Every structure is written in structure tokens, then in C-alpha cells.
Amino acid sequence: MQTEKVVDHIVNWLKEYATNAGVNGFVIGISGGIDSAVTSILCAKTGLDVLCIEMPIHQPASHVSRGREHIQKLKNNYGNVTDKLADLTPVFEAFKAEVSLDGTQAVVDMALANTRARLRMTTLYYYAGLKGLLVAGTGNKVEDFGVGFYTKYGDGGVDLSPIADLMKSEVYRIAKELDVPASIINAAPSDGLFGDARSDEDQIGASYPELEWAMNMKESGKTADDFDGRQQEVFNILSRLNTINQHKMIPIPICEIPTYLK
Template structure:
């Protein structure tokens, strides 16, 4: 991968989109993770206004501190970057207080956190005439569907959605993203603990990238190791059950003869 060319292409793509649409700038949620760090750095390099939002909800402290240090890193280098912290813990707690108590609702509440953040991003986007910039990569968005529908999946543009996670790391190194972010284990941070993406998915991103490419190439499975077969099974199961996230919502088409009568 020609990393400088890829970075230049994404920066140009974002700039062109802003100029063509008349949008005034970009807003992006900063999590302390590699994807939001890379995307926000690419946005900053456009020279257009960038608003970085921290939106903690019972967030683990090391995730919050990484996010803060990344924002300071951006603001020291790019005068077009501004930031705000919107503490959403009390908003989330009030929501929890209003719904019936149910056992086994951890995932539903985790997704609620993501959707509260999406709502916050769009509030500021509407306030300033900005667009919400997504941080999903190819394996998350189109491989295993590891995102929240109408949460972190609710965005206006997706600048790194055609890049594998491994390629995002290469961009991070090129963009001089802080080592502590590049070295941190990927996590969605939606459960208020230190569980990693690999803990949730059952496989590493490198393994899932292999499985995605293997499936796309329709390769023969003879000779695969036990672990490779396990990873392939994990990838195919997640890809299948999360198609509702990756495909457009179904629309009930009304027969023309019903409408014209």
C-alpha cells in the first residue's frame, strides 16, 4: 500500500466533498482508539474546521486520557481543530432509570451508549453546519458488522471504510499518531470495562481480515488448520447475522397497479 498516496487521496476526497456540498466543517467523536485518531488526523490535514468531541459514558480512565492526549496532539499541530467534552454519563443513567429493569440487557444498553453519542454528534453538526465523519474500517463495516446500527454507524461520510484494520495502523504510523494509541488493544468502550474487540469477536482483526479475503477469493478449505477453520466460522457467522447493518433497509414496494387504481 502506498501510504502517502492513500492519505493524500482521503484528505483530497474529504476536501472535495466539503467544497461540493457547501458544508462548513467536520465533527468527529474521539474515543482514544486507533480509528478515530487516524480519521481525525486526516480531517485536520484538510485545513477545514474540525470539531473533536469527547463523549464519556462511564468510560475507563485510560481510554479517556488517550483521547484527551490525542486531541491535544491535534490542536498543537493544526489551528483548525477545536474540541469539546460532553459528559453523557448522567444522560445515560437517566435513560436507564426510566426503562423497566431487565436481566441480560447489557448489549442493548451498550448500543444505547453509542446512539446517545450519535445524537450528540448530530446536534453539533446541525448547530454548526458540519458533517459527521465516521470512523469505521472495512472489516468492521463490511466484514463482521462490528458497529452499532444508528450509533457509530450513523454518519455522513466514511473515509476509511475501504481500508482494513491493518492498513489503518499503517496510516497511523505515517500520521505520527501517539504510540500509546497505536499500541492499545482495540476496544469499542461501550461496556465501561477493559474488554477488547477480540474478546467480543472471538478472533483478532488480523485473523478476521484473513477470513474475509479467504471468503472473497472462494478458496478451498482443504488443508486449513483447526484455528483457521474456527476463525472462518466466526467470520461467516458474524457476516451472516449482521447483514441487516451492511445492507440498505428493506423497503416495501407497492405494486403500481395498486397505486394507479
């Protein structure tokens, strides 16, 4: 990958899209992870307004410190970057107090994790509306089109996706090109939706390098029967998640009414 040229391409694409849309720039949620770090720098390099928002909900201290380190460095390097802190923990707790928490613990935990992501999406669009900004998505190709590892109408609710055609390994290469803090590059990827230290790999059951391999094999026409052992296990993980999460990746189904019924 021609990293520097890819960076320039994305920055130009962002700037052209925002200009054509008649908006002032971008708003992005900062998580302390590599995807939001890379995306926010790419947005900042457009020269347009960039609003970085921290939205902790019982967040681990390490996530918070990495996010703040990144935002400070971003503001030092780019005069078009501002930031906001929206502590959503009280909002989240108020929501929990008003809804039923019946069900198995695993089901409740997952529903609440997705609720965190949707509260953050609502916050981003609130500020986007106030300031005439676009919500920039932070999903990469593995998450968005491989395993569907995001929340529908949560972190999947965005106006545009600058890095969604990049594999996770390519995001890391761009992160090094953009001088993202080492604390972020070296951290285990995590969605931070459960308020603990569990990583993406803990949840998915496979690492990003493994998932990239499986995506490439699947796209080349391979099937699970072509592999055995761990390779077959990873291939099946990707295939299963890709299948059950198709509802996130395809347009919302529309019931089309036949003309003769109208």
C-alpha cells in the same frame, strides 16, 4: 500500500466532498482508539473546521487519557481543530432510570451498550447541525463490511466514511505515517461500550489480523471446509457475523407497492 499517496487521496476526497456539500468541515467523536485518531487527523489535514468531541459514559480512565492526549496533539498541530467535552454519563443514567431493564443480563448489557453508541451519535449530529459540519465515521473495512462490528444508528450513523475501504492493518500503517501517539497505536482495540477493559477480540473471538485473513480467503472463494483447526474457527466466526449483520450493511428494505394496487 502507498501510504503517503493514500493519505493524500483521502484528504482530497474529504475536502472535495465537504466543499461540494457546502459545509464548514467535520465533527468526529474521539474515543482514544486508533480509528478515530487516524480519521480526525485526515479531517484536520483538509484545512476545514474540525470539531473533536469526547463523549464519556463511565469510560475507563485509559481511554479518556489517550483521547485527551490525541486531541491536545491535534490542536497543537492544526489551528482548524477545536474540541468539546460532552459527559453523557448523567444522560445515560437518566435513560436507564426511565426504561425497563427486564431480561437476561447479557441481553440488557448489549442493549445498553448500543444505547451508549446511539447517545453519542445524537450528540455528534446536534453539534453538526449547530455548526454546519458533517459527521465523519471511523469504521474500517473489517468492522463495516467484514463482521458488522458497530451499532446500527450509533457509530454506524454517519455522513461519510473516510477509512471504510482500509483494512485494520492499513489503518495502523497510516497511523504511523500520521504520527499518532504510541499509546493509541499500542492499545488493544476496544469499542468502549461496556465501561470495562474488554477488547474487540474479547467480543468477536478473533483478532483483526485473523479476521483480515478470513475476509481475504472468503473473497477468494474459499469455504470453511478448506481449513481446519483455528483457521476454520476464525473463518466460521467471520462468516457467521457477516451473515447475521447483513442488516447493517445493506440498504433499509422498502416494501414496494405494485402499481396495480395504487
